[in-house]
Amino acid sequence: MEEKKANDIFKEFKEHSIAEFFKKNKQMLGYAGLVRSLVTVVHEYITNSIDACEEADILPDISVKLIQAGDNRYRVIVSDNGPGIPKKFVGRALATILAGTKFHRYIQQRGQQGIGASGCTLFSQVTTGKPIHVESRTANGESYSCNVSIDTLHNKPIVTDLNGTDRTTNGLTVDAEFAEVKYENSDHGVYEYIRRTALANPHVQILFTDPEGKEYRFVRAVDSMPTRPKPTKPHPLGLSINDLLEFAHKSDSRKVSSFLMENFARVSQGKVEELRDIVEDMLDKDPGRLEWGDAEQLLNAIKKLKWMAPDPSVISAIGEEHIKLALKNILNPDFMHVVERKAALFYGGIPFVVEAAIAYGGAAGKKIEEDIYEGNVLRFANRVPLLFDSGSCAITVAAKSTQWKRYGIDMESQPVSVFVNVSSVYIPYSGVGKEAIAQEDEIIDEIKLALMEAARGVQRYIRGKQQLGLETSKYRTIERYAKQLAKDVSTLTGTDGSEVEKKLETLISKHYPRASEGHSEEDDGDAEGSTGAAVSTATKEE
């Protein structure tokens, strides 16, 4: 073969749209495997609905309906009571990859990429050839329906059949068909995804209709909105040199001093004066003219100062009380312990909060067969359940490194659920499919600490339960002997056997008071009784 020249090779040079890329690599968006692909669709729509409702300060009421439309083919209809999408944005919001209201804002949200919903449109269209159908009404009374698909070559929306409707309630309904998907009632299926969403979002109400028409109603456990996370400015300690420089070049401020105070959290006049002692000449410069070396000096100076930590109110965690209510509502465990850690930082300055809970008994853990259980780990990021890629997730790494047995917990045989939610303005997902949190040391450490604390919390309860189990078995053995003994004494002495038996039983009961009563001692401290005011869990309504 003759040597091929660069010019020949580069005849093939082309640029591609991000939509073309994900069309070819849809597994990277979570469209890999029939069951997972369907979960990905439901996940994207629910996530968007909850984010929209919360942004508009509306208690979310969501309906998810699956209708089988052929072999490995389903219609997915998701409807919410949110603010809706203004007509002129509907195409770009649902059919342009990397477009949206979330990517560039510095506020905690479930979605953060501007990929999810458009990814669904793409997946629907490449598996069925159909556009998705949308109906929406916004608060100004604009009410319409239309079909939406993507021109993948240019990553641009195609909106057709746009009509006015007489819809009277605000919100958004998406009705889309997908092939290469499958409904399965498993640990990795849609039902489980929705159940876990309810678990981490006690203020959300979801009505799920499965492909057989069975309805599952996840009733909200709390009637108040979660505290809305504040939009925030980046903390100076979380900046890279490049970030600082980009902010500076976009700034309208006349001087670096005012630029710093206007753009970043915790930069006060006092802090600026402290900085002046280190990099005096820098602070009166025009931020638009800062160069890399300047920004580097400035950042080094920033790192030398002591800063107030980022304002924790930029993070909306679920909160101990709400987690307890949600666990009662959904798992109704015999016992649980909930831990909420204080805000910590990763990447130097990005705040995050870890919450962890361990629930024992009830519907906790995974039932293998009658009376045989396994523990399970329920992973969440900004309240969104993570069902896949557990191996590469910071939560899994932390859970695996926890020495459960030291706390009397056996993840292989007990009905235990370990719940972990990581909340942050920016979750460092390991992939575009957002199913695993990258293994940052600071995040893993915080999760470990939360899990250890939660494990200590349930330790006494579980030890008590184990002790009780032991005593009960001793009590039963002795009780059996006592019956035989009573009979023998009666035969030998001619006294009344039942009298002897009663006396013996009283004697034994004194020794094993808890076992003979058949229930545990009152829980102490943070223990939650098993008979709390648990709202009934999802109920079938056929």
Added chain:
Amino acid sequence: MEEKKANDIFKEFKEHSIAEFFKKNKQMLGYAGLVRSLVTVVHEYITNSIDACEEADILPDISVKLIQAGDNRYRVIVSDNGPGIPKKFVGRALATILAGTKFHRYIQQRGQQGIGASGCTLFSQVTTGKPIHVESRTANGESYSCNVSIDTLHNKPIVTDLNGTDRTTNGLTVDAEFAEVKYENSDHGVYEYIRRTALANPHVQILFTDPEGKEYRFVRAVDSMPTRPKPTKPHPLGLSINDLLEFAHKSDSRKVSSFLMENFARVSQGKVEELRDIVEDMLDKDPGRLEWGDAEQLLNAIKKLKWMAPDPSVISAIGEEHIKLALKNILNPDFMHVVERKAALFYGGIPFVVEAAIAYGGAAGKKIEEDIYEGNVLRFANRVPLLFDSGSCAITVAAKSTQWKRYGIDMESQPVSVFVNVSSVYIPYSGVGKEAIAQEDEIIDEIKLALMEAARGVQRYIRGKQQLGLETSKYRTIERYAKQLAKDVSTLTGTDGSEVEKKLETLISKHYPRASEGHSEEDDGDAEGSTGAAVSTATKEE
């Protein structure tokens, strides 16, 4: 809080470039962790160099040099003897994400996305503020140097300082600086990445200069180019309805019948006639006017026919002989067994080939300390080493499910390396960072079969070795007794002790012939002796 209206929310609506996306989510490209980030850089440059050389039919000669430039800061200089980049493409090739010669072509290559090299430019610029420096010469004598960076807001290249040079050899040199990286001589470091590259690419020569100035020369083990994979047309069984429709709408053919023959592999006039029996009316239609339903019908008809499998020559596997030479060159094992499977299909029609090898002894496995070893799995996709995300990779899943002990292999204590290379026109990576092959059942099954066959191949050798170990230890014990016995006999009878000892030894040696000679029996069949013409492994040259 007052209810926020959709119009307020959508004021924040924006579109973003793919470069902005990866700037914010660089962990998704493999830039996560100091050590891994440096490997990612080296990986992208080496991959591009080898692909370019092979495309131009040049035996690759690559130099990789690392120079420490500060705390967690390195200069990376990669130079090749490839075809170079024409001046007018240099910006787009190295500083536009999703641009290149690879994404849209249906030919087996290491790179397949058009992201890698531009990702490096992005990472260099956000961690150091510097452009990358490029020097190139192409076969028509065009020789230049320039600096390249990305306008991330628009995903467009910025080329500056473009000058002619007097470079006399064709090829490309990239000289770039990176911060937030670290050199480490570990299983996940640059040295190991290059060693594994040499292992799967015996025709490639690499000179690696580590940050201390030590040179490691990986000499090529074979002097011929691998068979160049043929560019191919897609096989009709690998098409989705959407693919078929997109091809049809782009086609210039007048009729569906000629469209099928021109665009897809294995579609002959005979096959078209067979299709005519099922969907007669379809074949004379204008392909530009096919609708989803037509394409669906057509594809259903296609699936009913028997088709010749895809031409295996579209895949360039390493080949048994070359794997043996490479393993000898780099690991110099005592024994190895290499398996090359026939082409199989995933996604219905995309061909792939699995090669597997097991090497025992020499530099195989991982040395924990003196005489203590562990087995390791060396994963490759199209000859590119995969060092990270092993947990989610099809190769790991297959290796874990192999019952090694049934074959006498103990991955926990033996010096064993398990080598797996998956070759395909399209490798379904699980993420943009391309460190793991998605867990497609067909791929996992093929790997399992290859590993079982390789394991059977080394089984006899390892059993023999274990047997020999046992006999040697018996032989030594009896030998000790024999010496004592000879002395005792000599004392008792007054005969010459050494005479008695010699006779006893002859007797014992007859019983344990192999152990007494201190080496194994001649290997049979596919066994490779330990004294082959192994070229010496990478040598330090200080």
